[in-house]
Amino acid sequence: MAKLNWGIIGGGEGSQIGLAHRMCSALDDKFQFRAGAMDVDPVKACEYGTRLGLEPDRAYGSWQDMLAAEKIREDRLDLVTIATPNSTHFEITKAFLENGFNVLCEKPMTMTLDEAKEIVALQAKTGQICAVNYGYSGYPMVRQMREMVRNGDLGAVRSFVAEFSHGFHADAADADNPRVRWRYDPKQAGVSAQFADCGIHALHLASFVLGQNPKKVSADFAACVPGRELEDDALVALRMDQGAVGRLWSSSIAIGRMHGLTLQVFGEKGGLRWAQEQPNQLYWNPINQSVQILERGQAGLSDASIDASRLTIGHAEGAPVAFANIYKSIAKDIEARKLGLSLDQNELGYPTAFDGMVSMAAIDAAAKSATAASAWTELDLN
Template structure:
């Protein structure tokens, strides 16, 4: 019998949880905690191994925090890949939540060891590494899933399904913004993440554009079903002086010819995690705000505006309902989106390990090709900015 996504999303289909390892995510790593919480809440994973920090003391302390046995807490990701691949009860997938310049070598090591990979964004720094990782994933046939959690909010999937069903007609324009304020003032010397995010030797050709712009691009592409054909980008420093951009304005032309605008900044005082989407079509519009994730504004042309609220029924489409866990009035948030993401990855890994094709299951995974598109987006923005803001195309599909 084939695995199905029609049952409760958080029911492990193999009758057990899958074994998961972590690279990175130790004490002091907020992103790692998001990943780990999502994996646990999904009910698809047991975290059993880790190389949680390059600092041995932090790695050991973090392993104790996560109840990882001493013999499965590793000093390096290479030792972890080799040891876990040799165990009968070795990990079945690994989450890599380390800075992006480390991703290629780490992901390659685990794929070569026969272990499925869950990878934070952006996938890698260079187009060459992106193409090499796509090639390796296709050669191994393993799962490589990117973690874009915002598209796992039920109301984002509702928006995607409404666009696909023609409920706003052909997409005519789209506006996405991801607006934060943490880079407005001088860098906090205790915030190590700020330092490496502004180091061209580590993050490559863009800072804010790679860090949060990739989320904005992915959200646009996911909801509209249209990729960006061309773009023009301007990079700016709008906060305290720094070596790389904290702000980008990106005009886009979608594959269907529609225009769009992405505003990306980490230097807008009073904004925290303002990922907002507005899609305008021939017969209506949709608006969604990550800081108020349970509501979707639907404005049919020449008809009353509707506020759709996460839950079951009352305008929710069945495929979006599959991401709903709690009834209306009991708030779901980003932690639930992370859990939905890890549940769908769990279904994909379970399918592959039981001899099935994950892509035949109707899942919404962002795979290695989607990761490569994110890298192409960052490079196209950098190309345009460096050429004085001219129009450029995105790199061809890997």
């Protein structure tokens, strides 16, 4: 099948996430970079796009221009990635879905729960793909964890512990640093800072592996650096919809922690432990037995894990390859749809608009709980 046409909004020059998306979309040779509107400045957007090799008529000055032109092209885009500031995600995602485009949106999908519900309803109405870039679910050993849970290797899952903590916002001297300050400003960040920024990655990872979504939460938010209105440290207890209990810690003041994304899952028959900074190893401890270290790429792993691996055993792959697995799964779905086929979403494994809505519901519930002395608060998913 011919390469799929891909375009990006946002992710301009100097953007780390823009470079990541361009690399990851191209890794499996499924997508061809055909269009972009990559800067809020129209002149810079057009110039940067052409410098990256786009045809001049597809290097757009704004996302509105890109939508107007692409929707009437015979070779229109098969997928549009949205990598703009958080507050613009809803408007752009909605506009492209309404005009028949498949969308991959950076997280958070929206700024509010009501917006997220609207996107989920719109996605169901249009039938288009609406994916959210929870890229850590693309790691091969995370997919191995998921398959082991689904296969019953752990028995019924009883509990989990998830973390996503770092120390890069711990210095009070950064109070006026614009790259830091906006994250703790409710006018720009919404009702939550650290939990909404990093905590929901850990929460999605747990939901992805367990096959369970949070039902209610009890949250304790703390703004430890003076002057911050939103939390820089969050502790959240969770009750999941199929009975598992969870504990999640997310912090931006944990000096000495670098990336800090980890997941531990405990079942009736064993436990699993994985850390994003050592992604090739998965620790599996069957009950009453010694711990086993499963290595990415070794024989005997699940098909889902093997399919998500590119390099031979012993080599590090890392985040770009994990993120590329999201694109790989989306490409498989788009190609199937072009052939009139329907694939099982659970088998595809890319995060959807529903996952984005669950995250927004968790943020909303956790923020309410934190202001009510950590009272248990139900997620509103209706």
